[in-house]
Amino acid sequence: MTKVHNYSAGPCILPQEVLKKASEAVVNFNDLNLSLLEISHRSKDFVEVMENARSLVKELLGVPEGYQVLFLQGGASLGFLIAAYNFLPTGGKAAYINTGTWSDNAIKEAQRIGEVAEIASSKDKNYSYIPSGFGIPNDAKFLHYTSNNTIFGTQFKKTPISRIPVICDMSSDIFSKKINVADFDLIYAGAQKNMGPAGTTVYIVKESALGKTGNNIPAMLDLQSHIKKDSMFNTPPVYPIYVSMLNLQWLKKNGGVDWIEKVNNQKAALLYSEIDRNPLFKGITAKSDRSNMNATFILTDESLTEEFNKDWAAANINGIKGHRSVGGYRASMYNALPLESVQVLVDVMKEFEKKNG
Numbered sequence: 001m002t003k004v005h006n007y008s009a010g011p012c013i014l015p016q017e018v019l020k021k022a023s024e025a026v027v028n029f030n031d032l033n034l035s036l037l038e039i040s041h042r043s044k045d046f047v048e049v050m051e052n053a054r055s056l057v058k059e060l061l062g063v064p065e066g067y068q069v070l071f072l073q074g075g076a077s078l079g080f081l082i083a084a085y086n087f088l089p090t091g092g093k094a095a096y097i098n099t100g101t102w103s104d105n106a107i108k109e110a111q112r113i114g115e116v117a118e119i120a121s122s123k124d125k126n127y128s129y130i131p132s133g134f135g136i137p138n139d140a141k142f143l144h145y146t147s148n149n150t151i152f153g154t155q156f157k158k159t160p161i162s163r164i165p166v167i168c169d170m171s172s173d174i175f176s177k178k179i180n181v182a183d184f185d186l187i188y189a190g191a192q193k194n195m196g197p198a199g200t201t202v203y204i205v206k207e208s209a210l211g212k213t214g215n216n217i218p219a220m221l222d223l224q225s226h227i228k229k230d231s232m233f234n235t236p237p238v239y240p241i242y243v244s245m246l247n248l249q250w251l252k253k254n255g256g257v258d259w260i261e262k263v264n265n266q267k268a269a270l271l272y273s274e275i276d277r278n279p280l281f282k283g284i285t286a287k288s289d290r291s292n293m294n295a296t297f298i299l300t301d302e303s304l305t306e307e308f309n310k311d312w313a314a315a316n317i318n319g320i321k322g323h324r325s326v327g328g329y330r331a332s333m334y335n336a337l338p339l340e341s342v343q344v345l346v347d348v349m350k351e352f353e354k355k356n357g
């Protein structure tokens, strides 16, 4: 098989060894002579997978006592509503930072439950920076933000300082760097950006913060119903959870979040320094707010687009076309993308300069 340098923005690249193990479990799981896809989620073998996956999340992120880890369905897009239902009393107020499409969608869902104070936004410059210097209303129940803006290529380098509880959509940078879970009442993340395949969403929630809204929460949206049943209130998405577990095992074996943070810093430094050095390319976002996960850039001469597209495709690079709302290019450097793949892209950019500079 030819090696493809997979820069897909999501679903993301996964390590080859994870994909191989995952494929084996489809045919014969744990030497049961049964597929993982055809056994009970209540069986000892699957309950072990669920418990392993939950404890790997706790271990890798240093989740403190008093927090629960859940693997649910519906993607981060349902997470927008689940966050609001569980933390915002009907008609109450919440503070949201709007840094792009996903924050904007989160705001729309919260508005179904209560009032949203959009305390900061970077919409004025097509979300190319992270706003700072905002005030948080005293009567807001929580502050919500998106840690990494997958589409636009910006990332919060620090957790915003807040007197009120903080909720974060970490879909596209969870497990990419160290975080302090105690700073948050709720973290949620769709698996398919940096944790595993599509189909499950991880929730890390401070248990004592739940049950305070007075809302009549539908059972499937109520984090407490899922906690009571150890994340098996109903049939969980067994396969995405299994593959996420394998991927978290891969991360742990290689040195955990400390290790991957260093690798991710190296990858980002390598690509951004070429974007800044090479006169044929230009970064899209404010330098101080650049995402380590999704690097967005454009050609300084658009007439070279077709040629550049041919060059990177010929080098077996996949998935660097920018999102339609931004244009240009987006190189997503999730955990499983090796440094060598970034070097291949940088070499293509250097060669391109030699031909056209």
Ligand SMILES: *Cc1c(COP(=O)(O)O)cnc(C)c1O
Pocket: 010, 074, 075, 076, 077, 078, 102, 146, 148, 149, 150, 169, 170, 171, 172, 190, 191, 193
């Ligand atoms: C992709 C993405 C989402 C939407 O995730 P789904 O799982 O498709 O609902 C939400 N937030 C961020 C930051 C994302 O990158």
